Amino acid sequence: MSRFASAFGKPAPALVCFITAGDGDTAANLDALVEAGADVIELGMPFTDPMADGPAIQSANLRSLGAGTTTADVLRYAADFRARHPQVPLVLMGYANPMVRRGPEWFAEAAAAAGVDGVICVDIPPEEDDALGPALRAHGIAPIRLATPTTDAARLPQVLEGSEGFLYYVSVAGITGKQQAQIASIEANVARIKQSTGIPVAVGFGVRTPEQAAEIAKVADGVVVGSALVEICGQHGAEAPQHLKALTAALAEAVHSAR
């Protein structure tokens, strides 16, 4: 059974936590998330031009790059995480250019060797799947696609075709971190998507509090929290793990007991 199948196969919905690699003590931050109850980890690959991200994650990218984080560092964080946490699904999330810089084969092979389970590439839509998807699949890594409020019924099958691991439903048309999603529209869209696919659907963008997370967990297989955690990394630096632990524990409690 894949790590995704285990994480999403539990009776309770899954909590998916995102932080940016190289922003603070990455190993300690990741351990804090797992210890506090995160079911899936998304590790952000920093990029100079994160055009789908709001101010919180933009700043995290710049902090990480400013600290000298390289692709090799990100892969090392991933490999070390896998050694410490053999069962927790690990997803790399980022933009196309750092992923394809040395060729898709190189990246897929390196990510597989580091124990990565899935990759979310924000700016490779199904139309450009050739740029990375085949290499990932050949190395047993799930290409995780995004669906959004603008992904209409006609387009949805194309997005689902070739999607693996889980589907990431972006709850608002916009950038990460700021907007509040309307629960009614999330519920309707998740229901629509689940009619067309058997893979789990996790919902993210704009989810900041345990209350919001609990509402979404009632209607989805997983809840993704990113910017709120990334802000903690930015505010607390070396002290971040304890604060991450506190928020993550509250989020996990809310998500796991939502239904």
Next chain:
Amino acid sequence: MNTPLNSFRNLPDERGHFGQFGGRYVAETLMPLVLDLEREYRKAQQDPAFQAEFDDLLEHYVGRPSPLYFAPRLTEELRLLAASQGKPECGAQVWFKRDELNHTGAHKINNCIGQILLAIRMGKTRIIAETGAGQHGVATATVCARFGLPCVIYMGAEDVKRQSPNVFRMKLLGAEVIPVTSGGATLKDAMNEGLRDWVANVHDTFYIIGTAAGPHPYPEMVRNFQSVIGKEARAQMLSRTGRLPDLLVAAIGGGSNALGLFHPFLDDPSVKMLGVEAAGHGLDGDEHAASLLGGSPGVLHGNRTYLLQDEDGQITEGHSISAGLDYPGIGPEHAWLKESGRVDYTAVTDEEALDAFQLLCATEGIIPALEPSHAIAAVKKVAPTMPKDSIILVNLCGRGDKDIFTVAERLGVEL
């Protein structure tokens, strides 16, 4: 359009690819929008009323056709240079396509007219754009005022400081100018912010991209709107001289003025073409904006193309004396034209461009923008190596009013 199978003019393919370049590398939220844009653009292309309105505005509002001008004193100057280099039989004739005489002072307006007509056709009620030097911002603000649509311009905070006259122009025209402080606070960051706005306002907003880059169909669409330059120039040259030019020269930032001139000539095998990138302080260092000559292929802002980047694929800041060339990428069709060998590319430094700027002022009474000054600097090198009966056609894509402060500073003159 009827083009032969081996034509250089039949790309992109239906996926928006120029060979390995181009494409639609955008977030899923934007993907349905770019598909919708392409559908609407295809319909507009088939609609004679759309073309008629575009042509009418170009004639009566922009002031087209722009003149084709033979530059006698510059030609003579370069012949003297040829003679001094031991080649008295050399010194090509230099001609200019005068797109600096357009309304708003540059070629940018051609594209803005086309895109705002499309925006109106699609029922969009709000316009956004990015700008570097401010020329595209001014052109966008201009067409928004002309059609009564609200306009938001994203401009790097550094560029807002460097280009204050253009910021004021945009405001006079009713645009809201938003300084972008993220990243390096220049053109690429303004483009990131434009994309962030678009993704959050998908239902009512049209993004007028200023150069032949971005996700398909923008590179093709911008090229087609700008091709009016080359179509006019080709007809004008045939009518004036009875033949085609031997060499076309144009400056390249994103590459829209060059494609506008080159594209209608691509299937004329006798016509050579030279694109001129900004070498800044020199290609051997990091301070240049020459994506083709000093960069490598990658993915940014919706397309695969040549980029300035490090070994991990992080984008590096371009540098040029010309804020309009100061972008770390280039339109994907240029990347393909380079690889296919159809167009040659070179680069000139800030110093060479500054010399060429002054040369044109002194010999022809024309103050060029710093962007086409790069093209003129390349002509200064190549014209003295070509026979006297050969013809070079340069795209004079913008006028230099906006640049007098930069030039004065570089020349040590206080205004």
